[in-house]
């Protein structure tokens with residue numbers, strides 16, 4: 001029996017390729033928690049007075065966020081939000097309700113909402129309309145944009161000072177490389193942990209799992225006995241092919257030289273630090289003529305209004321009723 005390289009007492013069960021260590025369950029879990037805590041401290045992501053909205057889906061990364069944050073920040077200052085996209089077979093009501101139980105056990109309330117509540121159609125319905133009009137827009141574009149919008153408007157209405165998402169290292173390195181290969185410095189800056197807020201309508205976003213590998217989040221959840229949803233999103237194959245290629249390429253690089261992704265993101269974060277400081281002098285973003293939310297420089301409509309208008313829909317800002325913890329839009333959504 002191989003012993004853990006850290007405690008030298010318990011049996012090693014996890015091989016952590018990027019450090020070359022074999023770890024027992026407990027030391028592995030501690031290692032992930034420490035890395036998340038260090039990320040929060042290094043970039044000063046949280047101040048003692050902050051209140052934080054945790055954006056959680058039914059997946060493994062969300063579980064890690066929900067499990068670690070109450071140990072880093074007082075649970076009374078946390079509230080979680082789950083968004084039901086309305087994708088047949090995915091993020092089912094029982095997965096979301098299970099998440100609510102996990103949150104409750106950790107002293108955190110979970111607010112549930114759905115895309116349908118705010119748009120009048122669920123994601124499946126939006127995609128059907130889009131196809132019907134011959135638009136070549138992927139489901140991920142609607143889903144990602146609407147999720148970000150909902151997280152931000154709920155955060156504002158709930159009066160929290162930060163939102164935390166469960167993006168892991170793999171997600172972040174893929175996005176960073178896409179931004180570099182597209183030659184888009186504005187997006188590189190926006191992705192930085194210390195990115196400036198270009199509108200007071202944006203609640204600051206933090207990503208505490210930024211330096212945790214996807215496989216580590218999966219292993220953490222597994223070791224903690226979390227049964228994550230096994231059904232894949234039916235739109236998985238619509239993921240932009242550029243991202244899929246980068247993901248594939250990174251996977252091979254990481255296998256050839258473990259730790260590549262971690263070192264790459266750490267170096268890029270360090271290098272873009274001064275760009276981020278310079279961006280603090282930029283003027284505030286203009287607001288969308290239709291919904292009043294911030295939009296990019298030089299635009300009249302925001303991306304969400306544009307996407308929705310093209311399929312004959314309108315975004316409705318969350319109401320007070322939707323903000324209560326006990327409000328439950330699970331009934332009546334596709335399962």
Ligand SMILES: [Zn+2]
Nearest residue numbers: 004007024027
């Ligand atoms: Zn150990």
Ligand SMILES: [Zn+2]
Nearest residue numbers: 288291302305
């Ligand atoms: Zn708008």
